[in-house]
Amino acid sequence: MEFLTPESWDEALTAKALSPDALPLAGGTDVMVELNLTARRPPLLLDLTRIPELTTWSLTDDGRIRLGAGVTYRQVIEELNDELPGLAMAARTVGSPQIRNRGTVGGNLGAASPAGDCHPPLLAVGAEVEVASVVGSRLIPIDEFFTGVKRNALSPEELIAAVIVPTARGPQQFSKIGTRNAMVIAVCSFAIALDAHHQTVGTGIGSAAPTPIRAHGAERMLTHALKSLWQRRGPLPEDLVQQFALNVATAAKPIDDVRGTAAYRQHALTVMARRTLTWAWDEYWSTGEAAA
Amino acid sequence: MTTTQTITHTGRIGDSAQRPDGTLKVTGQFAYSSDLWMDGMLWGATLRSPHPSARIRSVDIGPALAVPGVHAVLTKDDVPGLNAYGLDHADQPVLAADVVRYQGEPVALVAADHPETARLAAERIVVDYEPLPPVTDAMLAVGHISWDTPGQTGVPRVHPEGNLVRHVKIRKGDPDPQADVVITGEYEVGMQDQAFLGPESGLAVPAEDGGVDLYVATQWLHVDQRQICIALGLGPEKVRLTLAGVGGAFGGREDLSMHVHACLLALHTGKPVKIVYNRTESFLGHVHRHPARMRYQHGVLRDGTIVYVRASIYLDGGAYTSSTPAVVANAGTMGIGPYDVPNVRVDCYGAFTNNPPCGAMRGFGTVQAAFAYEAQLDRIAAELGLDPVDIRCRNAMREGSRMTTGQLVDSAAPVDELLRRVQALPLPPPVDPTQLDLREQPGGVSNTTHGEGVRRGVGYAVAFKNVGFSEGFDDYSTARVRLEVVGGEPVVTVHTAAAEVGQGLTTVIQQIVRTELGVENVVLAPADTQIGNGGSTSASRQTYVTGGAVKAACELVRGEVFDIAQTCYGRAVRDLHLVDGKVISPAEGGIGSLADLLIGTPVERTIEWRHRPTYPLDPETGRADAHVQYAFAAHRAVVDVDTELGLVKVVALDCVQDVGKAINPQAVRGQIYGGALQGLGLALMEEIVTTDGIVRNASFTDYLIPTVLDAPPMQVEILEYADPHAPYGLRGVGEPPTISAGPAILAALRNATGLPLTRIPVRPEHLIGSVGR
Numbered sequence A: 001m002e003f004l005t006p007e008s009w010d011e012a013l014t015a016k017a018l019s020p021d022a023l024p025l026a027g028g029t030d031v032m033v034e035l036n037l038t039a040r041r042p043p044l045l046l047d048l049t050r051i052p053e054l055t056t057w058s059l060t061d062d063g064r065i066r067l068g069a070g071v072t073y074r075q076v077i078e079e080l081n082d083e084l085p086g087l088a089m090a091a092r093t094v095g096s097p098q099i100r101n102r103g104t105v106g107g108n109l110g111a112a113s114p115a116g117d118c119h120p121p122l123l124a125v126g127a128e129v130e131v132a133s134v135v136g137s138r139l140i141p142i143d144e145f146f147t148g149v150k151r152n153a154l155s156p157e158e159l160i161a162a163v164i165v166p167t168a169r170g171p172q173q174f175s176k177i178g179t180r181n182a183m184v185i186a187v188c189s190f191a192i193a194l195d196a197h198h199q200t201v202g203t204g205i206g207s208a209a210p211t212p213i214r215a216h217g218a219e220r221m222l223t224h225a226l227k228s229l230w231q232r233r234g235p236l237p238e239d240l241v242q243q244f245a246l247n248v249a250t251a252a253k254p255i256d257d258v259r260g261t262a263a264y265r266q267h268a269l270t271v272m273a274r275r276t277l278t279w280a281w282d283e284y285w286s287t288g289e290a291a292a
Numbered sequence B: 001m002t003t004t005q006t007i008t009h010t011g012r013i014g015d016s017a018q019r020p021d022g023t024l025k026v027t028g029q030f031a032y033s034s035d036l037w038m039d040g041m042l043w044g045a046t047l048r049s050p051h052p053s054a055r056i057r058s059v060d061i062g063p064a065l066a067v068p069g070v071h072a073v074l075t076k077d078d079v080p081g082l083n084a085y086g087l088d089h090a091d092q093p094v095l096a097a098d099v100v101r102y103q104g105e106p107v108a109l110v111a112a113d114h115p116e117t118a119r120l121a122a123e124r125i126v127v128d129y130e131p132l133p134p135v136t137d138a139m140l141a142v143g144h145i146s147w148d149t150p151g152q153t154g155v156p157r158v159h160p161e162g163n164l165v166r167h168v169k170i171r172k173g174d175p176d177p178q179a180d181v182v183i184t185g186e187y188e189v190g191m192q193d194q195a196f197l198g199p200e201s202g203l204a205v206p207a208e209d210g211g212v213d214l215y216v217a218t219q220w221l222h223v224d225q226r227q228i229c230i231a232l233g234l235g236p237e238k239v240r241l242t243l244a245g246v247g248g249a250f251g252g253r254e255d256l257s258m259h260v261h262a263c264l265l266a267l268h269t270g271k272p273v274k275i276v277y278n279r280t281e282s283f284l285g286h287v288h289r290h291p292a293r294m295r296y297q298h299g300v301l302r303d304g305t306i307v308y309v310r311a312s313i314y315l316d317g318g319a320y321t322s323s324t325p326a327v328v329a330n331a332g333t334m335g336i337g338p339y340d341v342p343n344v345r346v347d348c349y350g351a352f353t354n355n356p357p358c359g360a361m362r363g364f365g366t367v368q369a370a371f372a373y374e375a376q377l378d379r380i381a382a383e384l385g386l387d388p389v390d391i392r393c394r395n396a397m398r399e400g401s402r403m404t405t406g407q408l409v410d411s412a413a414p415v416d417e418l419l420r421r422v423q424a425l426p427l428p429p430p431v432d433p434t435q436l437d438l439r440e441q442p443g444g445v446s447n448t449t450h451g452e453g454v455r456r457g458v459g460y461a462v463a464f465k466n467v468g469f470s471e472g473f474d475d476y477s478t479a480r481v482r483l484e485v486v487g488g489e490p491v492v493t494v495h496t497a498a499a500e501v502g503q504g505l506t507t508v509i510q511q512i513v514r515t516e517l518g519v520e521n522v523v524l525a526p527a528d529t530q531i532g533n534g535g536s537t538s539a540s541r542q543t544y545v546t547g548g549a550v551k552a553a554c555e556l557v558r559g560e561v562f563d564i565a566q567t568c569y570g571r572a573v574r575d576l577h578l579v580d581g582k583v584i585s586p587a588e589g590g591i592g593s594l595a596d597l598l599i600g601t602p603v604e605r606t607i608e609w610r611h612r613p614t615y616p617l618d619p620e621t622g623r624a625d626a627h628v629q630y631a632f633a634a635h636r637a638v639v640d641v642d643t644e645l646g647l648v649k650v651v652a653l654d655c656v657q658d659v660g661k662a663i664n665p666q667a668v669r670g671q672i673y674g675g676a677l678q679g680l681g682l683a684l685m686e687e688i689v690t691t692d693g694i695v696r697n698a699s700f701t702d703y704l705i706p707t708v709l710d711a712p713p714m715q716v717e718i719l720e721y722a723d724p725h726a727p728y729g730l731r732g733v734g735e736p737p738t739i740s741a742g743p744a745i746l747a748a749l750r751n752a753t754g755l756p757l758t759r760i761p762v763r764p765e766h767l768i769g770s771v772g773r
């Protein structure tokens, strides 16, 4: 197995163009597991850890965060908790300290597992994935990025450069079910983002369909129902919360597997949707954001 | 490769002496068996069956042999001795012959100059299988259509002699007793794995005499040696084993894994051969805890007195015998728990199936039964409106009770005291809703609840376990103790074949020697087969048996030293002691220092030491003095359950255990913490899931063991009621907490949810019956 070590982004893109079957390597927390368990034997590894610009984030002109593909969970937690609270909450649930030190958001997108914890919060805020090749770069809306179980919209010559994430314009929540209290792959997960500015609601569901998905119907229903409520200071009507939760569960297409049953996942999604909406909305009106 | 450890940390019996290997382990310098290395060595790889049951039509090794770098490809035809091994009964092929009986069964071996080459070559071997329908249900396998009811015909035979490995019958008292209230329950236990972190590994080195030296992580060198000799067709003088660094065992290394394979490849190629399993192969390559299906019926009086227990227990032994017969005996003889019940009828069956082979694991048959009998005790309490601790104390076994086998319990059995004491320990405070700390919530940092749906429950359990090998097994250990003066200082060297697997036997041996011989500097020779059998590091027995052997050898050495001292002194002196390297007498003071007495003449004694004998079970009634000693532990669990999501936080897991004598209190606590956590794992998450004999989660991604955030605070109280039959009065420590912890957690979960919860591990979907649906 050959090991390529580009020192710059251009070098990396050139290497990928020349060897489209090279497997990118960021933190290695997915790749090395597959290698160790002999599940995968790529002919070439393309090490991206020597490219400085991948590991930084910046503010874009339109006020979004451009998160380099090599930004780790630890960076997200320590540096972006206020700007990207949903993603930071998800990052806190990932693996263990060692994994959060090495694992990257770009690697999570690269692996494109339906259980990847970054995906629901990125879906909930409508992030865009910036991908590049020697030919140029393009932006892929996050809900077009996941194309199948562990498959994404990258072409073989492309690499993920960054993910561009709108900063929070309202409370966000992330919640994940696992059968132990840490270091666990999501049995299912749910993210919600309230946008008080545009008066919209975003959602993301993990591990309950072949890909991470949004609950479009639930988002539409709730956005519509909230129209008259954003200015009111007070809790949501219970039947609205319940309706939202049921709509979220209907969006999911879970299966039975070794981690949980389809029925349990569906049930858990209603509970998580209900609770996270309540937490987010209560934070919204009780902290005075309603007046803003 | 072999290390001799010199000890500077001192400590005697009753002190929390430091482990000789502690610093190396916490600093990452300890050499585990997977670290073994030799220049010019080859790497072995194993081709395993993908089918749980299949006929092998042909094996073509040609494509593997053609891979550059490959030195050997071996199949069953290359096994020079008997192609069979096993602990109790040699029925497991070294390499599969005409059939494979479980997924993962070894079929062929490759040695190559690189592990990757060996693995790739193994994949190129072409095996033509004819898959057969697997037998996967233990009750059906033994031909039962329901509990204790024969009648199923046409079940394929996993082995020609049939699918029943053993049926233990316990018959005590009145066969037809009358009771006021009858409680019947059915229970199921999933397949737990030992989940040791150091994978199976070892290095076989061919020797000039045509023999082989094997360095391997194991629990029992001599039983390995016996089986390897038979398979290789070599005598014991040609097959020499040395213990390599063991990264956990818990029963999973009592059976052979890569041992014979590495030796075959080494002898065939004339080169050292190393084999290391990866995690997936490890899950397929060792035995697990027997899954169980159990039906219990308790007949009780209105006041809570248990009149009778009837139990049917089916243990799935998987494809080969391993230690199933002894596991069946344990589940059978201790199947009603530490309770004094006049009338008992237990039928315990061990079955062959095409599921993964099951054998030894911490608790060894008693763990499964404890889930059932303790659930029954809580149901009785609920039915009669009694307190769960009261009902247990009312029926508790005590010294002088008779076991289900009729055996007299002839040393302390403080079951009621353990329960009362654990009940009296302070309870954790209720969760403060104004101080939200996600780590304290069910679901942890995954942020699933801020208190919504959470209910607290408290539960109790008590359990017991035999210590040492039972049923007439000649259970002994060999110890050589040598006292000499080196550089003017007395030094003791201890040689045994007993395996240190992380439990701390080496520490205990040093403490015993310091106590018995008054010498601080105690060197442990590597455990190997150059000395006699040390017996298994299992059944909570090494401190008792190898500790007993070391103590006895020290006594002989001491006697010899006193003889020498008196000779030098010129006359007999009574009441001699060895203290700080000196022989002294209270009446006459110093008689002489070891440095002076032993110049140039080491004193060395070797002894085989046995615990008192045990006897086989009567095949019809189970009557016998079958066990050596019992050890008891009680647990109280406090849990918070998210009753809407079925997630659990164990808030506290407190234990009181009688250890007879705490040779090393810190090590005792370590065993209790770790044992309890392993019990928690089985209660809440640890299960090898199989479908039609295929393992679906052979990795730590989906075989979950508790993390530090799942580990609750544990208050531990240690009682020391000496057993007069045991060295220092000690009792085995390692297993009891594993047995009682899980049932206590289940009791607490039932208390929180009101659900019956009859299957473990409990899954979230089992816990959401009450609210939110």
Ligand SMILES: Cc1cc2nc3c(=O)[nH]c(=O)nc-3n(C[C@H](O)[C@H](O)[C@H](O)COP(=O)(O)OP(=O)(O)OC[C@H]3O[C@@H](n4cnc5c(N)ncnc54)[C@H](O)[C@@H]3O)c2cc1C
Binding pocket: A023, A024, A025, A026, A027, A028, A029, A030, A031, A032, A033, A048, A069, A093, A094, A095, A096, A099, A102, A103, A104, A105, A106, A107, A108, A109, A110, A111, A115, A116, A117, A118, A158, A159, A160, A161, A183, A184, A185, A186
């Ligand atoms: C013990 C453990 C616990 C874990 N727990 C969690 C968890 O709780 N939640 C969770 O979501 N995940 C978890 N993971 C999985 C993993 O840590 C995450 O998916 C992580 O985000 C992967 O990032 P990485 O940088 O390590 O990626 P790598 O392993 O380096 O790469 C992952 C994939 O992305 C591709 N890739 C990486 N960078 C790029 C790029 N710039 N362009 C194109 N492709 C790229 C790689 O080729 C590979 O296919 C866990 C893993 C382990 C070992």
